[in-house]
Amino acid sequence: MTLVIPFDNSYARLPDRMFSRVDPTPVGAPSLIAVNAPLAHELGIDPEALGGPIGLEVLAGNAIAAGSEPIAQAYAGHQFGNWNPGLGDGRAILLGEVVDQNGQRRDIQLKGSGPTPYSRRGDGRAWLGPVLREYIMSEAMHALGVPTTRALAAVATGETVIREGYFPGAILTRIAASHIRVGTFQLFAARRDLPALEALVSHVIERHYPDAKGPSDLLRAVTKAQADLIAKWISIGFIHGVMNTDNMTVSGETIDYGPCAFMDEYHPSTVFSSIDTQGRYAYGNQPQIAVWNIAQLATALVPLMPDQDAAIEEFTEIVNSFADLYQAEWRRLMAAKIGLADTEQSFSLVNRLLKLMMDSGSDFTNTFAALQNGQARDQFTDRAAFDLWHEDWKSFAPDTALMERMNPKIIPRLHKIEAVIQSGVQGDFAPFHxxxxxxxxxxxxxxxxRSAYAKPPAPSERVTRTFCGT
Incomplete structure (x- = not known):
């Protein structure tokens, strides 16, 4: 069966200093774990061919599909607030782009496909655990209505990856509106490479924000996209875990599911990442970090402006607009979670409920899911206080149908993902599927x-730390 991928690779037509041409490194004994058939159809790819022998070779990096122009993208970034000028795709290779059935341009990238010029002495590989985690997390986020990269396929390599131990290797095929990051702009601004920066701005505007007229409009559009995205994260209890500027896309998609997790018990200071020892990227800090990252994008765009003093003033105003944009979207989403429109009364009710949840250690997802069926009271230690809140809330005649649409019953809980990974390491992928x-x-x-997946972890099942691991 012939595999046809309708590549049209616009990023590879940009100045060649924006990437390095590099082929994936072949693996010894690849085997298919999963193919996302509906997504393949959306991309104009036959899922049977993609999951067949020829497709497996492409997904494993052992063969290059016709029309593919494999590249590793160059970028820099701030990591935990510290500038790193020498990043780039160290374990990922962009095979190319397709225009999907909806007319949207999408990247197809192999993650864990071998070393690139940006690997910094790394092996460029991924072990199985992070591949299964990203597949599950990204597809769950898509189902929750959150802008995100997607998982097209996962392949076991048949080889061993050395991290803190010996683990089976794997490769994820990731789909994105693009892999262009805040750090991509930072790289060329730091190099004072204005032609590359101008080319990048033009490319992003054409690809993501065609109504934008220049850097100011681009910054304004990215700010709005990120405000909406972070509000969605907060409304579902999601913690990215490593919001470095090289992990923030200008398209407004969630990317790089490393030490990420969903909260069980609600608390704004919740952190899972093993490397976030200071809580920089805690759940409640994510809006402020997004503003900080957008400010770095603004700084990178200033050199393109003819009047830089005026640009700094304008860009500062745009960056500062994030707070109101985020607050408006957060209020709308959280009011809807309790079945109400955004008003001062619903704003007060949401904040009262969150305070009660924090004090009780209530499960974030299950509390909201239980509100419409009258079972939320069990989530609270101070039930008298909850009863008072509940009486006030019911007086506004909440829309239970709206709550059903807004409140998931299932999230990908961390302890369940860890169980899936442990089974996968033993070669059993039935729990993953x-x-x-x-x-x-x-x-x-x-x-x-499904009820088993809705339960919070028992004390013996709790997972308190996550790792990048790829």
Whole structure:
């Protein structure tokens, strides 16, 4: 069966100093873990051919599909606030782009496909755990309505990856509106390479924000996209874990599911990442970090402006607009989660509820999901205080149908993902496929199987730390 991928590679036509041409490194004994058939159809790719022998070779990096122009993208970035000028795709290779069935341009990238010029002495590989985690997390986020990269396929390499131990290797095929990051702009601004910076601005405007007229409009559009994205994260209890500027896309998609997790018990200071020892990227800090990252993008765009003093003033105003944009979207989403429109009364009710949840250690997802069926009281230690809140809330006649649409019953809980990974390491991928089917229907009614995925972890199941690991 012939595999046809309708490549049209615009990024590879940009100045060649913006990337390095490099082929994936072949692996010894690849085997297919999963192919996302609906997404393949969306991209104009036959899923049967993609999952067949020829497709497996392409997904493993052992063969180059016709029309592919493999490249590793160059970028820099601030990592935990510290400038690093020498980043880039150290373990990922962009095979090319397709224009999907909806007319949207999408990247196809192999993650874990071998070393590149940006690997910095790394092996460029991924082990199985992070590949399964990203596949599950990104597809769950898509099902939750959050802008995100997607997982097209996962392949076991048949080889061993050395991290803190010996682990089976794997490769994820990732789909994105683009892989252009805040750090991509920072790289060329730091180099004072204005022609490359101008080319990048033109490319991003054409690709993502065609109504933008220049750097100011671009910055304004990215600010709005990120405000909406972070509000969605907060509304579902998601913690990215490593919001470096090289992990923030200008398209407004969630990218790089490394030490990420969903909260169980609600608390704004929740951190899972093993490397975030100071809590910089805690759940409640994510809006402020997004503003900081956007300010770095603004700084990178200033050199393109003819009057830089005026640009600094204008860009500062745009960056500062994030707060109001974020607050408006957060208020809308959180009011809808309790079945109300955004008003001062619903704003007060949301904040009162969150305070009660924090004091009780209430499960974030299950509390909101239980509100419409009258079972949320069990989530609170101070039930008298909850009863007072509940009485006030009911007086506004909340829209339970709206709540059903807004409040997932299922999220990809960390302890369940870890169990899937442990099974995968033993060669059993049935739990992975089962969990994937459950988390990609987050709003469906609970049955016996789904109820098991809705339960918070028992004390013996708790996972308190996550790792980048790829």
């Amino acid at each position: 089962e969990m994937l089917g459950v988390v990609t229907a987050p709003f469906a009614a609970l049955d016996e199987l």
